[in-house]
Amino acid sequence: MEVKKEKEIILRPHHGMCFNFYVGKGYSKDFTDHMGKVIKFLYDNPDQLICVKSDTDVVCKNCPNNEAGQCKGQRKVIKYDNRVLKTCKISNGSKMTYQEFRKIVKKEILDKGLRSKICGDCQWNYLCN
């Protein structure tokens, strides 16, 4: 699936952390290939407007856990999303460029070593340590 410039792209708050640790692993090849494309697109287009929203997003599109637009692990991912929003002091549905969001996540979570407090029980946690 092609990732292209749009007026606005929805991004789940916790995916702003996941992007920093992407090593090509994930739920399926289709999923990881697509996630790699999303990450490359956003790194190449840091001025892309995003809506930081706890909802099915551009990454979820190709995920086998996405069942009719809802994540099978809904409860857990919403918990991660809410923790990211709270730690970054931004509200659900905030709009900003990808570059701005990336900087906030780095400053408020990654640089402070808070990542594992937010999603330490994720099945992929070992990739991010």
Ligand code: SF4
């Ligand atoms: S559907 Fe769920 S598991 Fe899949 S990428 Fe989205 S939040 Fe993650």
